[in-house]
Amino acid sequence: MEYVVASLILLAVLVVGAIGLVVPRRRRRELPPTGGSATTTLERPPTAPVEEPTLPPLPDELPPLVQAPTIEKPEPTAGRLVRLRARLSRSQSVFGKGLLSVLSRDHLDEDAWEEIEDSLISADVGVEATQALVERLRERVRVLGTRTVAEVRQQLAEELTAALEPGMDRSLRTAPHDGRPAVVLVVGVNGAGKTTTCGKVARVLIADGRTVLLGAADTFRAAAAEQLATWGERVGAETVRGPEGGDPASVAFDAVKRGIDTGIDTVLIDTAGRLQNKVGLMDELGKVKRVVEKHGPVDETLLILDATTGQNGLEQARVFTDVVDVTGVVLTKLDGTAKGGIVIAVQNKLGIPVKLVGLGEGPDDLAPFEPAAFVEALLGTDA
Numbered sequence: 001m002e003y004v005v006a007s008l009i010l011l012a013v014l015v016v017g018a019i020g021l022v023v024p025r026r027r028r029r030e031l032p033p034t035g036g037s038a039t040t041t042l043e044r045p046p047t048a049p050v051e052e053p054t055l056p057p058l059p060d061e062l063p064p065l066v067q068a069p070t071i072e073k074p075e076p077t078a079g080r081l082v083r084l085r086a087r088l089s090r091s092q093s094v095f096g097k098g099l100l101s102v103l104s105r106d107h108l109d110e111d112a113w114e115e116i117e118d119s120l121i122s123a124d125v126g127v128e129a130t131q132a133l134v135e136r137l138r139e140r141v142r143v144l145g146t147r148t149v150a151e152v153r154q155q156l157a158e159e160l161t162a163a164l165e166p167g168m169d170r171s172l173r174t175a176p177h178d179g180r181p182a183v184v185l186v187v188g189v190n191g192a193g194k195t196t197t198c199g200k201v202a203r204v205l206i207a208d209g210r211t212v213l214l215g216a217a218d219t220f221r222a223a224a225a226e227q228l229a230t231w232g233e234r235v236g237a238e239t240v241r242g243p244e245g246g247d248p249a250s251v252a253f254d255a256v257k258r259g260i261d262t263g264i265d266t267v268l269i270d271t272a273g274r275l276q277n278k279v280g281l282m283d284e285l286g287k288v289k290r291v292v293e294k295h296g297p298v299d300e301t302l303l304i305l306d307a308t309t310g311q312n313g314l315e316q317a318r319v320f321t322d323v324v325d326v327t328g329v330v331l332t333k334l335d336g337t338a339k340g341g342i343v344i345a346v347q348n349k350l351g352i353p354v355k356l357v358g359l360g361e362g363p364d365d366l367a368p369f370e371p372a373a374f375v376e377a378l379l380g381t382d383a
């Protein structure tokens with residue numbers, strides 16, 4: 001019995017001992033390595049001293065948030081009419097091919113002279129101017145007797161140039177004076193090309209080193225002011241605008257004031273298109289001019305005439321001339337008509353010089369008007 005009790009005690013001791021040996025081993029396997037230490041201290045890994053991030057230095061001028069529009073560099077104006085001569089191709093066929101081929105016939109009888117008159121009238125030269133021109137030409141041909149094509153061409157060119165009154169002053173009064181900008185008022189019927197002409201003239205002036213401000217006195221159409229401002233952005237000219245439907249005279253006044261305050265050379269004022277038979281609108285135009293003139297006289301009032309409207313344009317012109325004292329005509333869209341003779345009619349009837357001609361929709365398709373170069377372009381080189 002004593003042996004049994006002793007064996008049981010020994011067995012119990014062995015079992016406890018065996019458990020004691022096994023459990024710590026299992027625990028050790030489950031625990032993460034402690035580096036020999038019995039206690040696990042959560043230490044951060046050694047770190048380098050925290051440094052403030054260093055920002056690169058700011059540039060003197062911050063780049064603009066919105067990309068500024070690229071300012072365009074227009075072509076020089078000198079010789080533009082010659083460069084754009086091909087645009088007169090429709091008129092060229094009337095003058096160069098039509099007239100010259102008749103004039104070069106061996107015998108110029110009454111029928112031939114009538115044909116010549118008809119061609120000139122259908123090219124919008126106007127009846128009176130045509131008759132005067134044909135009379136002079138007949139006389140020269142009669143006196144000269146024998147005629148070569150070159151001689152006839154020369155005589156026709158001289159007569160056409162004379163009819164264009166080359167002695168007229170065609171300079172644009174755009175230079176600042178008396179400490180204030182020159183003011184140019186741009187007028188005409190709807191769609192004649194006023195806004196486009198303002199933009200083209202601004203380009204020319206800026207290319208010549210002038211500073212320009214645009215006044216959007218067309219307050220009827222928001223799109224018109226927008227169109228003008230776009231031209232301004234493209235060439236680097238500020239545009240003064242007013243609220244839609246606002247008083248155009250007040251916008252024009254503000255534009256000139258701003259031009260004076262900022263020392264601008266030339267202020268170009270674009271007005272709304274108006275029909276010459278709308279009395280209220282014509283009165284309004286008169287008001288625009290009077291209000292602007294509180295700052296000083298308007299230097300140039302340009303009437304924009306669409307060449308494709310032909311003799312109708314002359315009627316419009318007369319009414320505008322009565323209201324605002326037009327100092328120069330810009331004949332637009334000559335590229336789209338066979339009636340280049342309208343230049344002669346305009347000057348002949350109105351006694352106002354054509355100063356500029358529009359020969360396309362492109363930004364540089366505006367040329368100073370030069371009678372001799374214009375006639376050369378009309379007659380063409382191959383005649």
Ligand SMILES: Nc1nc2c(ncn2[C@@H]2O[C@H](COP(=O)(O)OP(=O)(O)OP(=O)(O)O)[C@@H](O)[C@H]2O)c(=O)[nH]1
Pocket residue numbers: 188189190191192193194195196197218224272273274332333334335336357358359360361365
């Ligand atoms: N072919 C041609 N088109 C031109 C010329 N000048 C202007 N135009 C075009 O004629 C259209 C009318 O021009 P605008 O400048 O808007 O005319 P606007 O007189 O200001 O018009 P409103 O403000 O409506 O009175 C546009 O499509 C121009 O591109 C030109 O010399 N030749």
